[in-house]
Amino acid sequence: DAKTTQPPSMDCAEGRAANLPCNHSTISGNEYVYWYRQIHSQGPQYIIHGLKNNETNEMASLIITEDRKSSTLILPHATLRDTAVYYCIVRVFYNNNDMRFGAGTRLTVKP
C-alpha cells in the first residue's frame, strides 16, 4: 500500500469548515483513499472513501486531485465533537485486508 503524509496537527474554529490534507504521491491506480478518525479512548471510526471522483456523505466530503497524488477531507461545519486524530489511508480494494494506519492529523476544534 502507498505511504501517506499528513500534517501532525491542525486547529479549526467551531462552525467553520475543517480541511485536512493528505499526500499520497505513490498511490497506484487500484488503490482507494480512506479516511478514519479516532476520538480519544475510542476505536477508529470510518468517515469516507473514494477512488478518483469526489465523494460526499453525511459526515464529510472527500476531494481527490486529478492526478490522485493528494486528497482533502472536508468537515463542512466542525463541532467540538469532531476533535480527534484523523487518518488517511490508501489501500487496494480487492484481495487485501491490510489497513496500515500512520500517525494521522490531530484536529482540535476550538470554541
Added chain:
Amino acid sequence: DTAVSQTPKYLVTQMGNDKSIKCEQNLGHDTMYWYKQDSKKFLKIMFSYNNKELIINETVPNRFSPKSPDKAHLNLHINSLELGDSAVYFCASSLGPEETQYFGPGTRLLVL
C-alpha cells in the same frame, strides 16, 4: 445496540500469564480483524478471519492466537504475556474482505 463490542475494556496482568480478549459483532459481517495500537498510536493489523478461515496473519508471535467459534465472534488468546504486549487492542469487522471496517472500543492491556 453496540455494533462491535470487546471485553474486557481494561486488562491488567502479570508477565507470564495467559489472557483472552473477546470480540463480538452484531452486524452480520463475514470478516473480523484484530489490530494492535502501540504507544505511538500506530495501528497495526494482526489477524483477520473470513468465514472462520484465517486469511492474513501478520508477523506476530505465536503466543497470540485468534479463535473464532462462529462468524460473530473473534477472540484473541495471548499466552506467556510480556511487557511489550502492553498496548490497546482493537477488534473490527467488515461485510467482506474488501468492505469498510468498523471498529470496537478497544481493550487496554497493561502487563506488569
